[in-house]
Amino acid sequence: MKLKWGIIGCGGIADRRTLPGMMLSETSECYAVMDANPAAAEACKEKYGAKVATTDYNEILALPEVDAVYIASPVFCHKEQAFAAAKAGKHILLEKPLGLTTEDSLEIIEECEKCGVKLGVGFMMRFHAYHQAIKEVIAKGTIGDIVSMRAQFTCWYPDIEGAWRQVKKLGGGGAFVDLGVHCIDLLQYLSGLEAVEVTGFSGTQTFNYEVDDSTAMVMKMNNGALGLVDVNFNIPDSAANNPLEFYGTKGSIIAVGTLGQVEGGTVKVLACPEVGGYDAQQSRSTVEPVELKVDFGNMYTKEIDAFANAIINNTEPPVNGRNTLSVQKIIDAIYNNGGGKI
Numbered sequence: 001m002k003l004k005w006g007i008i009g010c011g012g013i014a015d016r017r018t019l020p021g022m023m024l025s026e027t028s029e030c031y032a033v034m035d036a037n038p039a040a041a042e043a044c045k046e047k048y049g050a051k052v053a054t055t056d057y058n059e060i061l062a063l064p065e066v067d068a069v070y071i072a073s074p075v076f077c078h079k080e081q082a083f084a085a086a087k088a089g090k091h092i093l094l095e096k097p098l099g100l101t102t103e104d105s106l107e108i109i110e111e112c113e114k115c116g117v118k119l120g121v122g123f124m125m126r127f128h129a130y131h132q133a134i135k136e137v138i139a140k141g142t143i144g145d146i147v148s149m150r151a152q153f154t155c156w157y158p159d160i161e162g163a164w165r166q167v168k169k170l171g172g173g174g175a176f177v178d179l180g181v182h183c184i185d186l187l188q189y190l191s192g193l194e195a196v197e198v199t200g201f202s203g204t205q206t207f208n209y210e211v212d213d214s215t216a217m218v219m220k221m222n223n224g225a226l227g228l229v230d231v232n233f234n235i236p237d238s239a240a241n242n243p244l245e246f247y248g249t250k251g252s253i254i255a256v257g258t259l260g261q262v263e264g265g266t267v268k269v270l271a272c273p274e275v276g277g278y279d280a281q282q283s284r285s286t287v288e289p290v291e292l293k294v295d296f297g298n299m300y301t302k303e304i305d306a307f308a309n310a311i312i313n314n315t316e317p318p319v320n321g322r323n324t325l326s327v328q329k330i331i332d333a334i335y336n337n338g339g340g341k342i
């Protein structure tokens with residue numbers, strides 16, 4: 001028997017990625033869909049074989065058949081809809097970011113705990129086959145102690161009339177909250193390190209909207225390593241490189257093109273057999289990197305299955321509110337004060 005899902009907000013990422021991913025899942029099925037736009041709800045009902053389409057999320061929450069909801073509405077709707085779902089006893093997979101602020105996010109977490117429902121967060125990039133492989137390489141100590149890391153994620157996002165992402169009170173911010181959350185989460189999750197302090201610059205240089213189109217931030221990690229996150233809404237997609245890099249005392253991991261919505265890219269691991277003493281020549285050509293090989297899958301299917309299995313086995317969802325709250329704290333620290341202790 002499959003877990004039955006209600007979808008709240010089914011017009012954007014839900015239709016583009018998560019619902020196609022759910023169709024490949026052996027644990028889950030799409031039972032009901034809701035969107036503020038009736039045409040989007042009807043289209044998804046047809047496309048994904050749902051039984052119910054509605055423009056009222058309360059209708060979804062009132063369905064006894066629905067075990068869990070996936071909330072993929074604009075960020076300003078997250079808190080109200082998550083609270084209603086928790087009170088209705090539905091488990092919640094909530095798209096990133098959890099809420100508009102740390103305060104909102106914490107309230108969502110606490111409400112879910114109070115109501116006894118599970119809360120998952122949409123950091124699906126953790127499930128990318130390459131990211132899982134990178135985590136293993138780091139945990140094995142192949143590149144030694146991590147001293148430096150970087151994640152750069154960009155897209156081209158010009159002024160668009162009526163776009164909620166371009167209004168601070170609707171999206172919570174711009175490039176940093178939209179793209180940066182994945183980078184912050186991945187650097188912490190893959191390295192196993194935690195940010196203790198951050199500093200950075202955020203601004204709007206190319207477009208006319210009020211939110212940031214460019215942000216760069218450095219995290220000081222709990223082992224002293226530095227982690228750079230830089231995100232832009234003003235680099236053309238065809239010029240994007242999206243590097244994800246880890247440097248340690250014994251080597252490096254260089255991933256290119258793994259950040260995104262489809263599994264792909266390349267990852268090269270360079271492990272130095274013996275570092276030795278100081279080399280005044282600083283010669284670099286002695287060790288060849290090894291390209292990692294993995295079997296690609298669908299990150300969204302894996303995300304849905306991981307959450308569904310937590311419900312089925314009554315365990316904590318692997319990507320949950322508590323273990324991603326620091327991401328929201330970092331976002332707020334940079335936006336509100338240009339940095340600070342986390």
Ligand SMILES: NC(=O)c1ccc[n+]([C@@H]2O[C@H](COP(=O)([O-])OP(=O)(O)OC[C@H]3O[C@@H](n4cnc5c(N)ncnc54)[C@H](O)[C@@H]3O)[C@@H](O)[C@H]2O)c1
Nearest residue numbers: 009011012013035036037072073074075077095096097122
């Ligand atoms: N994890 C990822 O890969 C990923 C990618 C993109 C977006 N997101 C997140 O998903 C969420 C939605 O982003 P998007 O890009 O799909 O946005 P979008 O604007 O493309 O789509 C949002 C949908 O929600 C509907 N909507 C508007 N108000 C609503 C309401 N009050 N209740 C229900 N539905 C409503 C809209 O009609 C639209 O169909 C955001 O939290 C965003 O950060 C995640």
